[in-house]
Amino acid sequence: MNLHFAPMACSLATRIALYEAGAPASFTPVNLKSKSLADGSSFLDLAPLGQVPALLIDDGTVITESTAVLQYVADRFPESKLAPPSGLQRTRLQQWLGFIGTELHKGIFIPLLDLHASDEVKRWGRDKLASRFALLQAHLERQDLLLDEISVADAYLFTILNWTRVTGIDLSRWPAIAAYHQRLAQRPAFRKATAEEWALYQAEEANKNN
Numbered sequence: 572m573n574l575h576f577a578p579m580a581c582s583l584a585t586r587i588a589l590y591e592a593g594a595p596a597s598f599t600p601v602n603l604k605s606k607s608l609a610d611g612s613s614f615l616d617l618a619p620l621g622q623v624p625a626l627l628i629d630d631g632t633v634i635t636e637s638t639a640v641l642q643y644v645a646d647r648f649p650e651s652k653l654a655p656p657s658g659l660q661r662t663r664l665q666q667w668l669g670f671i672g673t674e675l676h677k678g679i680f681i682p683l684l685d686l687h688a689s690d691e692v693k694r695w696g697r698d699k700l701a702s703r704f705a706l707l708q709a710h711l712e713r714q715d716l717l718l719d720e721i722s723v724a725d726a727y728l729f730t731i732l733n734w735t736r737v738t739g740i741d742l743s744r745w746p747a748i749a750a751y752h753q754r755l756a757q758r759p760a761f762r763k764a765t766a767e768e769w770a771l772y773q774a775e776e777a778n779k780n781n
């Protein structure tokens with residue numbers, strides 16, 4: 572399987588899940604601005620919205636949307652136990668994936684990261700963030716992970732929390748969230764995926780400035 576990704580973007584969550592699962596995978600960087608791949612081909616042929624993650628699986632099928640891609644990886648490698656197989660725990664996983672994807676990723680962080688978003692939009696995002704982080708803080712005061720065991724939802728939330736750094740959100744205001752983020756950063760799969768993509772991200776930034 573091949574993950575189309577951009578360094579430190581939401582696709583990092585899928586790389587983490589693949590590493591946690593010990594899954595054989597290759598990785599293709601996408602230029603999100605030009606919507607092209609390094610060989611000059613159009614990413615839009617693969618993913619019409621031009622968004623990562625896009626996971627190309629062995630029969631040529633492309634899976635997009637983080638919540639679907641992450642659950643696909645978890646289900647394809649059930650021994651990794653990255654998703655409860657069924658029942659209320661599976662529903663809870665989907666609840667968290669929905670919360671992270673809509674309330675945090677798209678609802679708040681994409682506007683905060685958008686270079687064209689007005690100050691008013693960014694203020695609105697920050698105001699909205701308070702109630703969402705309060706909910707997370709309360710949950711993580713009670714338990715170490717989103718579910719009882721590590722899951723793809725933790726990989727996704729970790730990835731989004733990385734963006735607090737670049738959006739100037741001081742995580743120390745939410746100590747249980749900050750501690751959770753630090754704990755996950757110590758897990759080998761999280762550490763390896765983040766170190767690799769951080770290096771790629773920095774190289775891209777250096778290229779932009781040259």
Ligand SMILES: N[C@@H](CCC(=O)N[C@@H](CS)C(=O)NCC(=O)O)C(=O)O
Binds near residue numbers: 637672
């Ligand atoms: N709904 C998609 C959104 C993915 C998304 O927003 N990806 C961003 C990177 S974090 C992207 O590719 N942005 C480029 C664009 O929207 O043109 C998902 O949940 O996977």
